[in-house]
Amino acid sequence: xxxxxxxxxxxCAYGRRAAELGLVIGTSGNxxxxxxxxxAVTPSGVALDVLEPADCPIVSLxxxxxxxxxxPSSETPMHLAVYAATGAGAIVHxxxxxxxxxxSTMTELPPIHYNAMLLxxxxxxxxxxxxxxxxxxxxxxxxxxxxxxxxxANHGGxxxxxxxxxxxxxxxxxxxxxxxxVRSLTIGEPTILTDAQLADVVDRALNPPTFPRKE
Numbered sequence: 001x002x003x004x005x006x007x008x009x010x011x012c013a014y015g016r017r018a019a020e021l022g023l024v025i026g027t028s029g030n031x032x033x034x035x036x037x038x039x040a041v042t043p044s045g046v047a048l049d050v051l052e053p054a055d056c057p058i059v060s061l062x063x064x065x066x067x068x069x070x071x072p073s074s075e076t077p078m079h080l081a082v083y084a085a086t087g088a089g090a091i092v093h094x095x096x097x098x099x100x101x102x103x104s105t106m107t108e109l110p111p112i113h114y115n116a117m118l119l120x121x122x123x124x125x126x127x128x129x130x131x132x133x134x135x136x137x138x139x140x141x142x143x144x145x146x147x148x149x150x151x152x153a154n155h156g157g158x159x160x161x162x163x164x165x166x167x168x169x170x171x172x173x174x175x176x177x178x179x180x181x182v183r184s185l186t187i188g189e190p191t192i193l194t195d196a197q198l199a200d201v202v203d204r205a206l207n208p209p210t211f212p213r214k215e
Contacts, residue, residue: 015048081137120147
């Protein structure tokens with residue numbers, strides 16, 4: 001269980017960072033990380049900035065509590081549904097301000113900046129459903145298809161990654177893109193990148209320029 005202990009420590013570290021950056025408030029938001037058939041997840045009812053490794057329960061992929069005295073986050077069914085549908089190794093769910101603003105007003109976040117391609121392109125907003133329900137889990141799973149980030153209507157955002165570090169950086173990027181879009185709306189109509197422009201971004205990433213070495 002040495003790996004699970006390390007994942008629990010990472011949950012605490014990234015939970016504190018999420019709180020420090022204002023991505024969560026109070027007991028909102030949750031994180032998880034997976035090792036094989038086991039998932040370490042933040043607990044229900046505990047603020048992320050005061051978590052200790054022992055606070056984080058371990059559950060199986062079929063939803064059984066394996067270890068821990070606290071109950072898993074109420075959003076654990078959503079985490080498990082995403083793990084079942086993807087090869088993700090970690091999930092971060094936040095109630096960040098700009099992400100929640102976009103999630104409460106739009107059906108998608110258009111690609112206002114080419115860095116949206118790092119998350120898969122246009123960010124979908126999953127249809128609203130009560131938190132912790134199978135309906136919400138199904139909606140998020142659909143919104144994440146082909147993406148590493150999604151928004152949840154009138155709720156917040158969710159990102160996935162191979163590691164907690166990857167998922168957390170995706171969360172930071174998602175919030176930055178949402179803030180960029182919201183702030184752009186205050187001075188005019190944001191210019192959205194076209195499919196052709198986005199394709200050029202992908203091509204550039206796949207075929208970066210090379211620089212000859214000076215002799």
